[in-house]
Amino acid sequence: MITALATTAAVAHPWGFGGGPWFLLVLIPLFWIAVFAILFATVGRRWRRNAWAWRSGAFAAEQPGRRAEATLAERFAQGDIDEVEYRARLEVIRANNPTPPSFPGR
Known part of the structure; x- marks a missing residue:
């Protein structure tokens, strides 16, 4: 009788889990793989974006000389000053x- 029950259980559940939550053995690793993939994608993307911005000179605008040049360029674009005055002030x-030497390829 016990042999018949064991045989029936083995046929009904070939992996021998006995009808328990066998799907968790697949879902839990998939969940953690998805969590790490999302973390890697977001952190890696932010790191790559900041590294690219640094290489392209976006952070150079934070330097005082660059801010002064940007302000002067805005005033020239708005028509507050003419080209002669712009060139003179830019030279000063x-x-x-x-400015420090820029990155190669820029």
């Missing part, structure tokens, strides 16, 4: 605030 700004 660059003479007083030498």
Whole structure:
């Protein structure tokens, strides 16, 4: 009788889990793989974006000389100053605030 029950249980559940939550053995690793993939994607994307911005010079605008040049360029674009005055002031700004050498390929 016990042999017949064991045989029936083995036929009904070939892996021998006895009808328990066998699907959790698959879902739990898939869940953690998905969590790590999402974390890697978001953190890696932010890191790559910041590294690219640094290489392209986006953070150079935070330097005082770059901010002065940007303000001067805005005033020239708005028509507050003419080209002669723009060139003269730009020369003064660059003479007083030498910029570090830019990255190769820029």
